[in-house]
């Protein structure tokens with residue numbers, strides 16, 4: 001059995017589909033603070049299996065302990081997705097972010113030790129690299145001081161896991177995701193941004209759907225080929241598969257403790273303008289856009305060197321930008337039609 005915290009969320013739900021499809025028994029722990037319970041129906045429709053679900057605030061040690069009393073002794077592994085993730089909000093409410101993201105991880109680690117659960121996969125982020133001196137970034141590229149409290153929680157969580165694995169029986173992997181996009185091919189699960197999206201792809205699909213009037217491209221005067229920022233857009237289905245590979249690696253390791261970090265991206269940088277053009281190729285829809293000023297805190301370019309994940313995890317991104325954007329658009333349409 002694998003416990004998936006944040007399993008009704010965007011990346012968690014796609015990972016649950018991969019896990020169930022590969023024979024894992026999945027138990028989801030989520031407080032639905034940024035997801036909907038109906039995601040369980042969608043996972044069941046896709047896989048034919050409904051995961052067991054506990055509505056629990058992982059930040060609350062007593063509540064979490066009660067859930068682990070029920071399932072902890074059967075679990076072999078934990079994948080810890082649950083976290084608050086809005087960068088801008090974290091600047092305004094740093095304590096809410098430090099409390100939720102750090103306490104949740106520490107509560108999970110305490111329960112893992114109590115029930116002798118040996119394997120942990122943790123959701124980290126390319127945000128820990130800040131603006132790197134050289135791209136692509138490898139796992140050995142130094143982390144930079146975080147631009148936001150959110151980013152800082154990811155660096156701090158990585159360190160908490162590293163130190164815990166040194167001190168007790170724990171095998172752990174941090175996966176540093178680059179920019180996740182896309183949705184399952186069924187269009188039954190996908191990203192559910194609350195309010196006006198901050199991230200590029202949901203803003204693009206909502207503009208295509210007529211919910212937003214136009215996209216603002218934040219700056220075209222960066223030192224890149226077309227002047228817009230460059231990111232590594234990784235399909236969420238590929239991301240889900242990376243978790244499966246990380247889990248397989250941990251579960252077959254015979255050592256008592258270990259800690260490792262992997263970049264999970266495509267290895268290819270794409271510019272914001274390139275993404276807007278690719279959306280047209282993929283869907284036939286031209287996005288209304290204007291160019292506005294730079295957004296505070298944005299970095300010029302970051303993309304991954306994925307050699308380590310390719311070789312050690314035997315994982316490689318298979319889906320490209322066009323597939324990611326087409327699936328995001330299908331999801332946007334399907335979600336809106338169900339809500340209408």
Ligand code: NAD
Nearest residue numbers: 006009010011030031032033034035057058082083123125
């Ligand atoms: P998401 O918000 O869709 O999923 C996170 C889930 O965690 C949600 O379902 C939410 O309800 C739940 N949650 C949050 N706090 C909780 C708590 N205290 N108790 C129980 N459940 C709680 O986010 P996502 O995009 O799927 O991200 C998953 C993980 O990946 C997060 O840790 C995030 O920081 C990390 N990450 C995301 C991105 C991205 O761009 N989406 C990039 C890098 C890393």
Ligand code: WQD
Nearest residue numbers: 087125127179198199200201203216217218229272295298
């Ligand atoms: C991508 C590019 C924007 C919106 C964030 C977090 C990071 C990680 C992934 C969690 C940038 C441009 C965007 C818009 C635009 N999350 N853009 N108009 O900032 O690379 O990363 O998500 O760990 O921590 O910071 O992603 O999608 O917001 O932006 O021009 O309306 O699109 O300037 O260059 P970002 P994003």
